[in-house]
Amino acid sequence: MPPLPHRPPAAGAGAAPTAGARSGPFPPHPPAASRIRLPRLPPPPSLSSSSTPASSFSSPATSALHPSDEVLSAMSPREHTSLLSRQSCWRRARDLFDRLRALPGYAPNPVHDAVLLRHLARARRWAELRCAWLEMALPPSNPAYAALADALAKAGLARGALLLLRHMRAQGVAPDEVSMNTFVRVLKDQGRYADALALFRNWCDGRFEVDFLDLDGIAIDSDCPMQFLLADICDGNFASGALAIDEGPQKPKLVATYNTLIDLYGKAGRLKDALDMFLDMPAHGVMPDKYTFNTLINIFGFAGNTAQAEALFASMLVRGINPDTKTYNVMMTVFASIGDLDGVLKYYRQIGKAGLHVDAVSSRIVLQVLCERKMVREAEDVIEGILNSGGSVNEQSLPIVMKMYVDLGFLDEAITFFERHCRGKGVSSKNFAAMIDAFAVKGLWEEAEHIFLSRGGDGNNKDIIEYNVMVKAYGRAKQYDRVSSLLESMEGSGVSPDECTYNSLIQMFSVGGFPQRAKKLLGKMKDAGFEPKCETYSAVIRSYSRHCLVPEAIGLLNEMKSSGVEPNIIVYGLLIDMFAETGNVKEALHYNNLLEESGISPNQVVLTSLIKAYSKYNCWKEALNLYSRMNNMDGGPDIIASNAMLNLYANLGMVTEAKEIFDILRRNSNADGVSYTTMVYLYKGMGLLSESVKVACELHKSGLLSDCASYNAVIACYVAKDNLRDCAELVQEMILANIPPDASTFGMIFSLLQNSHVSAEEVLQLESAYNDGKSSAKQAIVAFLFSIAGMHAAALEICEQLLKPERTIDACAYNVCFKVYASCGKVEKAFSLFMQMNDLGLKPDTVTCIHLATCYGKPGVSEGQRTNALFEYRTDELIPSHNALVAYIRSGKNNVAVQLVKK
Template sequence: MKALLRCSKSLLIDPTRRNSVLVSAFSKSSKSKTRDTKSKIQAEATSITSLFNEITEILGSHVVQSDQTNQLRVPVSEESNGDEALVSCTQCVRENASVGFSNVNEEANQCGGVVVSEEFDVSPLVHEITSVIREDDDLMASMEDKLEKLSLRFEPEIVEKVLKRCFKVPHLALRFFNWVKEKDSFSHTVGVYNTILSIAGEARDLDMVEELVKDMEKNSCDKDIKTWTILISVYGKAKKIGKGLLVFEKMKKDGFEPDAAAYNIMIRSLCIAGRGDLALEFYKEMIEKGITFGVRTYKMLLDCTAKTENVEVVQSIADDMVRICEVSEHDAFGYLLKSFCISGKIREALELIRVLKSKEVCIDAKYFEILVKGLCRADRMVDALEIVDIMKKRNMDDLNINGIIISGYLRQNNVSKALEQLEAIRNSKHSPRVSTYSEIIQHLFKEKEFQKGYDLFKEMADDGIEPDSVAITAVVAGYLGQNRVDEAWKVFSSMKEKGVKPTWKSYSIFVKELCKLAKYDEILKLLNQMHASKIAIRDDMLSWVISCMEKHGEKEKIEQIKALQKKCTFHTEELGQEEELVDDCNHPQVVQHSALPPASSSVDILDVQEISRILSSSRDWERTQESLEKSTVKFTPELVVEVLRNGKIHGNAVLRFFSWVGKRNGYKHSSEAYNMSIKVAGCGKDFKQMRNLFYEMRRQGCVITQDTWAIMIMQYGRTGLTDIAIRTFKEMKDTGLSPRPSTFKCLITVLCEKKGRNVEEAIRTFREMIRSGFVPDKELVEDYLGCLCEVGNTKEAKHCLDSLGKIGFSVPVAYSIYIRALCRIGKLEEALSELASFKGERSLLDQFTYGSIVHGLLQKGQLQGALDKVNSMKEVGIKPGVHVYTSLIVHFFKEKQIDKVLETCKQMEEESCEPTVVTYTAMICGYMTLGKAKEAWKVFNDMKEKGTAPDFKTYSKFINCLCQAGESEDALRLLSEMLDKGIAPSTVNFRTVLYGLNREGKQDLARSVLQKKSALIAQRKLHQTCGFQRLQQKSQTIASVSLVP
């Protein structure tokens, strides 16, 4: 984070950035507002509504001007236009990922043999060899025999060119390489190895990649910069970020300075993995070295960083796009707007629109489309339709908009509205897009509305719109869902007749549906057809088929599948990886019927569910182990991580599973798997097992990073063992690891909590974090200032505010957090004094703090003052947010004014202000305080029906209220519901229900509470003898508990 801060500052003060007038203006005018994006200040929802109303008034005020007249572009040279300059910035990532294919190896060109063109190989020899390789891959020996008969000398440059031409058939390329490298006359060159490494990497065969690297070392073939870049790309695409980072560091140690391609691939890989913090560190290094990359990588970096609270950094990246890549400011704003919308930052998106309009930047159809899509993704359909109306008034017809609106309705499962919108398009002068039809058809089939979906498919053809592979595949899946296999085959075969080529995904869906019906003859027929069409058959598809066949005892057919699998080894997947970052509303079929797991994981969710079901089905480990042995699931570290993540509440079973799977032949735990197992043990307060896992992780040679230490710090700290957490933090530094921002945050957060609070150590650690150059996020500042205010250390709180201002933290946001903390502890006068003495932009601070002031006034019983404050904010266009309404509801319940409560709820509904889980919890407690248990249960059930899931606090407070009201039996029912929902009740929850049942004379039920508690402890802990209380006592007496020998 320190490097990131220096990077953003150096970019912002760069004189060359003056060309980016508009982007910089946005950075200065709205950065303090956008820092508030993810805050817990609950006025956010209503302030967005207010801002949206302002934006719609602005956008609807006059007709848009031509895009060309207002487009502001950084001057480019006369020799090249903006697009050419953009291309010159860097190669596209596809070139970088397959950098081994970009040039012919110079060393090879010095050897004797056929000279090949640098740009396109037209050599007859290469063509002849390639034809032999790709001619017939059905017979395993045919290719090798034919190659022998050619009697050619296979020079390195010829081999390299042949391999490049076999990129789409990696299994054949690898066969050819394995054959040719055994020839006595063959010379091992780095160019050949680079090419075959790229092919093996595309095939996702990491074992083969590692074997090839060893083979290079064995044959004394030194790596070049392209080799390192290819390895980084391979591990990045496989989401092995740890290995990618290690390769990057090793490359530098071997004396190779990373080039633009290496940095480009590293940053893209980190963005795909969601590690924006690391991506920004690499980006900073690039800028310092004067290295640049293209717009595509900039867009990925924008999308990744937009998910964080570092909005200033996001804006500085947009500035760089204009300054470095010579992207027009108009386009840069579009990318920035899209990133905000993708990340759900609607407020920031609306702020950007307002700034654009104030700067008289052209708001064209592209901006409208991005904004509408963002609103639909945020389930703000009414607002999206309002924007569409403005577009119609301004005669801005955009065919994409209709599809986006339909996608939004389908996202809400409002099929009737989607069909109405489709009919409206058909009645207009426009025809619906094929993708729009396909999406609705898919949704109807998914909802078991086969006839409606098929009728729409026929209407599509009647309107003269040719269906694409997605629509046809949806119909195939629909027929199979009806067990009408013959009709499904007819529709699938009609693809070729219509000139539509079945995709890998089409075959995948067909195979999955046939597996559900156990139609194994049909599956074999389909797979053979797929193989004949030279479409890659992935291992996960074949494994799924084999698993299904094993359940039905189809041994003979399994052998046929395995024989086919041997032919298809190393088939590469033909799905784009980069597209997974952006969820296009017009193409939801990417995720709806995909046989692939989500982009963030390479694990089949069905495998995770199967293992999780086995682990939770029995408490008898021997039976569980027997079921695991019978399972056909292929255990990988990624699968184990997901199983651990989903089974935290079943700590005993999943930790036994972790130990069991680690002893299997051919399997080895990854660092990520160990980290997750340590977290599971800590969540169950099984600290002995947590330490054992740490020691085991070190013995196994796994990389222990700051993340591992941060997990242990958090697990100790959250249970009040802050002394051990502090020692663990120091021991991490003793090993040579420097704390990251996340490590500092973990320690400071637990030190500020009431359980195990250590204010002096929190102050020391926070100051160390600031000295290290890291900027704390808003959540950490809230915890820290809240803690200081609670203990009355306002002097240190003021010092914190000064420090935050010096390192670039938004001053209004910092003061709003401080004022909010004062209001929470009842120091309203001090809060008002701070507000009055603030010397910055007062209107902005008022906007941030008025909800807190209202809350403080209500706590003091000053209802009229609170209402006056609300009305004064309404006058400046700021409507009450959900937290203001919640504060009013709490106050009216306290005053026993039910009519005012209902009136407030009605106002919320009229203002389209959705209640949060905090609002519902306040109402439940309010009704229970007034003895209205029936109404409380109604609110509790309503919140679940409306999609708001009760959290731990809701359950805890409801349980407490029920026991106080003498309804402990209902509280016991809530305990069971918590367990069913995967929420672990606390010791206080169990004790409250136990005491309540005993008071009511229900001793039998009270004993069942003790049984539930014991069962939960046994379920979560592997070592029940190492109790939390014992460890707490030990932490107070032992001088140190060292994890480092």
């Protein structure tokens, strides 16, 4: 697949674009006075030496992390714990732990064991963790269980974390508040809110009862890193039932526990309990902290109670608890969730005023709301502020900004933004695919391909999600041939199509009218081990039915059933409609019977297809029975079914029955252009011209003229009444609506011209040009119609288009232009055209002479008299007269030329 040529940046983000940079008729940016002024991001705080990687080996703080044995011996156990916790590498933590144990007089410390276990679990060093567990000098205690459970849960091993509860019970270790809080958080994060609350209540009652958690049913895989705990449980003295806690009933004393429970109540939708828990804290000597307020604000805000969220924020300030950046982010998120831009910007501005620094989350939230509202310059201000502060645009914001540009048609800006902020930045496949998709949904396959191909230079391999989005881009743009190159690229990169890939390809080729290619892909999908669903089969069957490939559709239905996939109402409906279109009523009814035998009731779509089938054979009674059945269904017959019945009655000339349905449709405001058009032709065909014209006028005023057929129906009524002006105006309306007149329209125009005192020679010449397929014939006919209808401005506009230098027109079109200019009194222009015809070797014919007579006829002489006078010229006299006329005009004797024409 050839790469796209490089597109140079048109303008940087925030810069004024060059001319032509924006694509499409989009409005320019608003003037500066109307823009929302967002604060510039303050510079980030200076980093201390202890947190700067470049200086970590030489700073005193770094050397303090690796003290000598002499310094270690002088430290307290609490200082040892702090030192262990601050280690950045699990190996250093393990080495330090070994050094501590080797110190003379070192007393085993369960907290030290817990810290080491946390380091190993976070680094997923399972073999080392097992050794450390087995080598503990003291039996496992609450610090070890809490640290290990927390680390396992954060590593995505919640089942292993809960297994520790079984181990604690087997070892007779009752949870303290820290470990209880840890296990409650694990259950909460899994969505097991009731179990988490039950565990907390049992703890408050002084019971260690966990049988309700069904921990014995937790299945641990043989290769699970915590499998060794099962051996401990089996070897231990397993005590069933409850283990009493000596302290008896108790209340939590740690703010972290209250925070966990408040969040738990909030996620469970129990906001009153969350608020009660918050209000209960001071009574037990526990004061709320920032995390408490952040949690409460978050749960009330997302519950839609923004007033309570703002009240909590104000209460936080009153209590002297200074909000941090996360607090402001929570408030911004709350207002963003309800689409309140002013609320988001209010708290965004307050971050800097509070002496805090905007972080990645703050920028992501404000960019999200600005981009959703297409506030380009304000979003660019935020991006500029991020860059000025030494940061970069958050990865999750990249596709959001790209989508804003693409939706507005600012394609050059989108590409420039990508080149500056995305290329070579190690963007994840998910976000990369989202950027490709921003172009794909608009059918902009070249731009999507540009983004897709640029991935090769990132040093990252493309993921299947990116290929799938690219398939979507090609499908939307109908670039089917490029899909083959894409699939070859996949194979060359070692990426195998997944179920989504096959479904997208099958859908694409089915909609694109390539049922055989879709069927072939269906086979490949099954060969790859995927089981196509009913929707996948129905896509191919739909393509077969559209092409009336009956044997193929039935064969695929049988294949579908043999694969164990039962057809749904959509599949049966497609088959019934296919047979209805081909007029095979027997087969349509057969599959309707199969549908009902499978326990599925036919819907309006299926019954409408059956009505169409009966219409093919004018079986109006059977169709009426189905239509009456639809009247008893929810919503009644739809417009398609009603129009099918109208068409059936119209074919049979059943005016009364058709009028009854049509009146119901009009009364319920359901009649569409097809309904009106059917009735217009029905009345006209039955000789009820006044009724036909009445409905046609109603159709014209209704705004339902949307296609050529509906326009033709109204034009036919006006033609029947010789209403020239109305016909011409309708034709003009069609052209302005980008609905080109068809053969039926031009046939009615010719009929109208023949009855409008236009000479037979003129109409015959127009008809001949149309039938011969002359390139300018259609425009010439319309200009002629406008001219004789008195719509001179519209006629002149068409003539100006016909006479452009780059166009070549025939004698018929010249004659029409001559007539239009002459009719408008533009005599000099008419003479100019006459000379131009002569220079091109187009000798004047009878129609030319008619137009000359029309232009220069004697006052008071009728058109017919002038025409008849010209017809009396003999053919051999026409050419000498023409030569004399040309000579007079070239010599500037126009008056003589006029007299010659008048003779």
